[in-house]
Amino acid sequence: MTVRDILKMGDPRLLRVAQAVTEFDSDALHLLVTDLLDTMRAANGAGLAAPQIGVDLQLVIFGSFERNPRYPDRPVVPPTVLLNPTITPLGDAEESDWEGCLSVPGLRGLVPRWSHIRYTGFDPFGDAIDRTVDGFHARVVQHECDHLWGKLYPMRMRDFSQFGYTEVLFPEIAAGEDD
Numbered sequence: 001m002t003v004r005d006i007l008k009m010g011d012p013r014l015l016r017v018a019q020a021v022t023e024f025d026s027d028a029l030h031l032l033v034t035d036l037l038d039t040m041r042a043a044n045g046a047g048l049a050a051p052q053i054g055v056d057l058q059l060v061i062f063g064s065f066e067r068n069p070r071y072p073d074r075p076v077v078p079p080t081v082l083l084n085p086t087i088t089p090l091g092d093a094e095e096s097d098w099e100g101c102l103s104v105p106g107l108r109g110l111v112p113r114w115s116h117i118r119y120t121g122f123d124p125f126g127d128a129i130d131r132t133v134d135g136f137h138a139r140v141v142q143h144e145c146d147h148l149w150g151k152l153y154p155m156r157m158r159d160f161s162q163f164g165y166t167e168v169l170f171p172e173i174a175a176g177e178d179d
């Protein structure tokens with residue numbers, strides 16, 4: 001088990017467009033996935049992208065690998081390891097909701113996202129993933145994949161009056177918890 005350091009906003013490695021994975025089902029790839037899972041669990045995150053631990057590859061993880069006690073009421077997103085993703089919005093509908101990010105600790109912002117998307121990609125074995133989703137699942141995918149295009153959620157915000165410290169906006173959320 002290796003919990004890796006998570007890069008924070010301001011680190012230029014978070015602004016890169018990540019490289020596509022070209023070799024599937026390798027020992028190195030499976031080790032990287034294990035490190036991402038360990039790091040996400042240790043931080044109680046809802047998702048994590050390889051660039052957040054300084055790895056320049058198109059690989060994200062998200063979903064409920066186990067029950068997250070912080071979000072008992074959130075809809076369950078299937079545990080997913082997604083490589084080389086594409087996202088296609090289905091229709092023009094958007095919705096805004098609060099997001100946090102392990103690379104932007106202590107803050108939350110209201111972020112507009114596509115309501116309905118289709119996303120594709122591959123799992124670590126090279127098998128295709130192709131899903132049509134909406135709501136929270138669609139939001140998580142868009143947030144995590146944005147890390148692969150060098151975008152952090154504040155870069156997607158339109159109204160900075162809806163941006164602030166978690167402890168002020170949501171005092172019921174314990175200090176030090178971020179996603």
Ligand code: NI
Nearest residue numbers: 100101102103
């Ligand atoms: Ni994030």
